[in-house]
Each structure stands twice: as C-alpha cells, then as structure tokens.
Amino acid sequence: MTHPLQLTPDGRLRHLLTVEGLSRPLLTDILDQAERYAGQPSSNRGSSGSRGLKVPLLHGKTVVNLFFEASTRTRMTFELAAKRLSADVLNLQIAASSTSKGETLLDTLKTMEAMQVDMFVIRHEASGAAHFFAQHAAPEVAILNAGDGRHAHPTQALLDMFTIRRHRPDFENLTVAIVGDILHSRVARSDIHALRILGAKEIRVVGPRTLIPAGIEAMGVTVHNDIDSGLADADVVILLRLQKERMVGAFLPSTGEFHRDFGLTKARLETLKPDVLVMHPGPINRGVEIEGDVAYGERSLILEQVEHGIAVRMAVMGMILGDEGAAA
Numbered sequence: 001m002t003h004p005l006q007l008t009p010d011g012r013l014r015h016l017l018t019v020e021g022l023s024r025p026l027l028t029d030i031l032d033q034a035e036r037y038a039g040q041p042s043s044n045r046g047s048s049g050s051r052g053l054k055v056p057l058l059h060g061k062t063v064v065n066l067f068f069e070a071s072t073r074t075r076m077t078f079e080l081a082a083k084r085l086s087a088d089v090l091n092l093q094i095a096a097s098s099t100s101k102g103e104t105l106l107d108t109l110k111t112m113e114a115m116q117v118d119m120f121v122i123r124h125e126a127s128g129a130a131h132f133f134a135q136h137a138a139p140e141v142a143i144l145n146a147g148d149g150r151h152a153h154p155t156q157a158l159l160d161m162f163t164i165r166r167h168r169p170d171f172e173n174l175t176v177a178i179v180g181d182i183l184h185s186r187v188a189r190s191d192i193h194a195l196r197i198l199g200a201k202e203i204r205v206v207g208p209r210t211l212i213p214a215g216i217e218a219m220g221v222t223v224h225n226d227i228d229s230g231l232a233d234a235d236v237v238i239l240l241r242l243q244k245e246r247m248v249g250a251f252l253p254s255t256g257e258f259h260r261d262f263g264l265t266k267a268r269l270e271t272l273k274p275d276v277l278v279m280h281p282g283p284i285n286r287g288v289e290i291e292g293d294v295a296y297g298e299r300s301l302i303l304e305q306v307e308h309g310i311a312v313r314m315a316v317m318g319m320i321l322g323d324e325g326a327a328a
C-alpha cells in the first residue's frame with residue numbers, strides 16, 4: 001500500500017514521499033520519463049547526459065530546496081534538475097535562516113507557501129518530516145522527500161533502478177546484494193522496496209549482525225552476516241556508508257575491522273561475477289566500505305548514479321508539476 005497522500009485519486013503522483021507501494025507501471029513510467037532526459041547510453045559507460053538540456057516544462061514554477069541535513073549530490077542534482085526544467089529555484093540556507101532561531105517546520109512551511117512556492121524538496125534528520133510537510137501543505141504545493149532520517153530516500157532508489165536498468169533490464173534474473181550499514185540506511189529501505197516492485201530475483205542484505213535490523217526478512221530479503229556468501233553470484237552490489245551520524249553508541253569494534261570483514265576490496269571484487277555492477281549512493285568512505293581503486297574502477301557505476309540523479313529528478317518534478325502533472 002503506497003502512502004495515500006502521495007497519489008491523486010486517479011493514481012498519479014502528487015508528492016513523492018516513499019517508493020514503498022508504488023505500482024510497477026508507475027515506477028516504470030518514472031524511469032521511462034527519465035530516459036527522455038538522460039541522453040543516449042555511450043559505449044564506455046555513462047551517457048551523453050543532459051548537459052545543456054533546457055526544457056520549459058516548469059517555467060513560472062518555484063522550487064525550494066530545504067536541506068536540514070548535509071548533502072552534495074542530492075541537493076545539487078535537484079537544483080540542476082529544476083533549472084533544466086526552467087523552474088525558479090531557491091535554496092534555503094538553514095544555518096542562516098529562522099529555523100536556527102527556533103521557528104518550527106510548520107511555520108517555515110507556511111512562511112514559504114506565502115511566497116507562492118510550488119514544490120518543496122526536503123531533507124531532514126527526522127523520519128517522517130516529508131510526510132509531515134505533505135500533510136500540512138496547501139493543496140497546490142508538492143513535496144519531494146530528499147531523505148528523511150533512516151526512513152526513505154525515494155529519488156535515490158529511483159536513480160539506482162534507472163542505473164541498473166540501463167545495464168541489466170532483466171530484473172527477474174538479478175541477485176542484488178546491499179552491503180554495510182543497513183540499520184541506519186534510508187537508501188537500503190528504499191532500494192529494497194523498489195527492487196521488489198520491479199521483481200528482482202533475490203535481494204540480500206549483508207553486514208554485521210549489529211547493523212542489520214531485526215526482522216528485516218519481512219521486507220522480502222535474505223540476511224547474510226558473511227560477505228563471501230552474501231556476494232556469491234551477485235549481479236549487483238550496492239555498498240553503503242557507515243552512517244556514523246545516526247549511530248548512538250558503538251556498533252562496531254573499528255572501521256578497520258569493518259573494512260576487513262565487509263569492505264569491497266580489489267581482491268574481493270576479483271572473486272565475483274566478471275560482469276558484476278558495483279554501486280554506492282555516496283558519499284563514499286574510501287578504505288572503509290570500498291577501496292578507492294574499486295570506487296572508480298571498471299565495474300563501478302558510482303558516477304553514473306550521480307549523473308542519472310539529474311534525469312530521474314527531472315522526471316519526477318515534471319510528472320508532478322508539469323502541464324500533465326497532478327498538482328499543476
């Protein structure tokens with residue numbers, strides 16, 4: 001069951017809060033729309049990209065980026081996406097804004113609505129923040145979740161699916177291993193939902209017991225506490241950063257030990273399928289979950305993921321706010 005708030009009565013996107021429960025046709029439609037913006041795949045990986053692309057779809061609309069947590073890729077690609085769709089884009093500098101003076105989220109929302117904003121892109125450390133915004137937003141205002149606590153990061157999952165699909169559209173044959181700090185990762189949750197919706201053959205979560213949430217099997221995944229069994233025959237490996245900012249207390253003896261037991265090293269990569277795809281949402285911690293050579297090596301799609309973030313975010317914004325969109 002998708003979040004009831006995020007769809008219109010006729011099933012179109014109104015907000016994007018989570019991928020959980022999106023229908024396969026709707027999710028596929030988002031990926032197809034993103035293809036229109038992403039440029040042709042090129043032979044040496046990556047694509048000709050959306051460089052220089054400018055379409056008037058959101059001309060006259062105003063998009064505000066509200067990032068209460070650090071971000072490089074997500075914030076910048078949301079901004080680029082909105083600009084390529086010809087929207088006016090504002091970035092609220094939280095540290096220099098009234099939220100640092102104690103203004104509540106709700107008051108910030110209402111203040112900005114008075115400036116006739118059409119869409120908020122919100123990242124917040126509290127799980128449920130985007131949902132809270134969507135509940136209280138005026139009917140003509142759309143909310144995009146750019147990451148809420150450990151709950152969801154829907155556009156990351158969509159760009160991950162887009163990237164996988166460009167190389168391996170046969171989801172029903174794919175074994176995908178998600179490795180590392182599953183417990184604190186909104187990307188893991190959103191990727192698991194998206195992979196299930198697209199019918200992936202097998203989804204594994206791989207990591208130390210302390211970093212795997214109890215009962216996660218209910219999401220339709222298998223749990224591996226040993227990297228070698230977790231990665232055996234995997235077609236796609238998605239590595240995750242240790243989310244130290246969300247860890248209260250000690251979850252690991254040391255990052256060195258984590259690297260030894262769960263890091264993707266060159267030597268370990270050589271034991272995997274020769275055509276395995278290596279992914280990471282970023283930011284990477286070299287020498288912890290991934291070796292630097294692997295991050296920018298032959299099998300890595302990490303920079304493609306970044307690039308595809310623009311096209312996927314353009315697709316979502318266009319579907320919600322564009323002429324044919326629901327909230328227009």
Ligand code: ASP
Pocket residue numbers: 147153186187240241243281282283
């Ligand atoms: N950038 C991703 C996120 O915001 C992953 C990470 O921070 O490790 O969740």
